[in-house]
Amino acid sequence: MIHSYKEQHITALTPDAIESKADEMKKAGYRIEQICARSKDGVTTLLYSFDKDFDLQNFRVTVPQNMTAPSISKYYWAAFIYENEVHDLFGVTFTGLVLDYKGNFFKLEKPTPWKTEPKTAEGGE
């Protein structure tokens, strides 16, 4: 069955459910599509996307105020590229990253505004 590009599957997840969801998606045969972040009013949110046969599943996670999240690179090795980028641009620290460039992946002269704005307490979606 070919899924339409119009189908939208965006589900909220708690930070402690990220790893188990990644494991579940990996076992179901999904590949990693992307990971991105957004920052608004001091709250950082991550969007994880997985794809299998054009069935795109997206999961939204609010990052706690300490700006750490578990890495899913032990399930999806290729996730290191997105997690390093999110770390360098948004300041989220991913624990357990298999290939950690320690801030040297996206080399910029100055930190991004997303990284420097003050973080508030965890918000809800």
Add this chain to the structure above:
Amino acid sequence: MGKRTIVPFGPQHPALPEPIHLDLELDGEKVVRAVPSLGFIHRGLEKLVEKNDYNAMNYIMERVCGICSFGHSWGYSGAVEGLMGIEVPERAQYLRTIYLELSRMHSHLLWLGLLADGMGFESLFMNCWRIREQILDIFEATTGGRVILSFTKVGGQHRDISDETLKKIADKVTTLRPELKRICDVFIDDESVKNRMCGVGKVSTDEAVELGAVGPTARGSGVNNDVRCTGVGKYEELGFAPILEKDGDCYSRCKVRVKEVFQSIDIICAAVAKIQAGPVSVPVKGPAPEGEYVMRIEQPRGDAFYYVVGNGTKYLDRARVRTPTDANIPMIVKVLQGCDLNDVSMIVLTIDPCVSCTER
């Protein structure tokens, strides 16, 4: 074990069309590890969404990259249209399909030229770019721009292209076929080209899926993840089927792109034959975008992912682009491990990195 050295590849290198840096850790002539770093052309374009309304942001999005410009414009506009519940007219969808395929042709021809140049095949490089110029002439004659077209907007297209002009476009790309065949036969059949590419940078189907590869890079390993199969544009009505190769080496990836150039000609001619009269845009009215939406477009390098978040005002909260090269960097890192130093440029080139897209 020999002495290990670290050789910088890029950001300035004859094989690289754009600046990306790879630190190659070598054991003799073998690459042990490749460490990428980006940031040479990061412009912070995504942050500009907070200061430019969703219509103006289209002009910024199409400037993410000069090669993939039209696709970015469509992807971003499509995402905002999805967020606002706008249905683009049929004629606009056909025009988008035609221009994305023209964009694919010019991108693949650019890449073929760079590949030839990377092998020292200067005359082949010049011939590829000479043909590519004719595609850019089509863009300039119809939209006013060779590279940045400003043709797509939220709600459809800025202007119509007459049926007579579309027929001329179809005739023009059809006349390119014999020249393209003559050039592409060199890529496919020449012994020196095959010696440089066959068996080099092999990636199996499972590895390509595991590494999250997209586009011709993945289709060269037999992975069908061509987003044109999901109903975007008018591809379904035009009988589109993705091109797949099985061997997974540089030669396979090259063959996919060569065949896609000819396939694009077929799609353009079929679209011109089927397009009907009608409006090319709808008025964008009603409440400002609110919510979130995900859109994907099959750019020349693979599937590009667009994520927009609206907050009920004319300024979006987020406009994220995950470009195909972003998804293919893990494959570069993995495939370079264990390869010879003299194969590095071939492997990197056949993955076709577009660094402007990656860094935004």
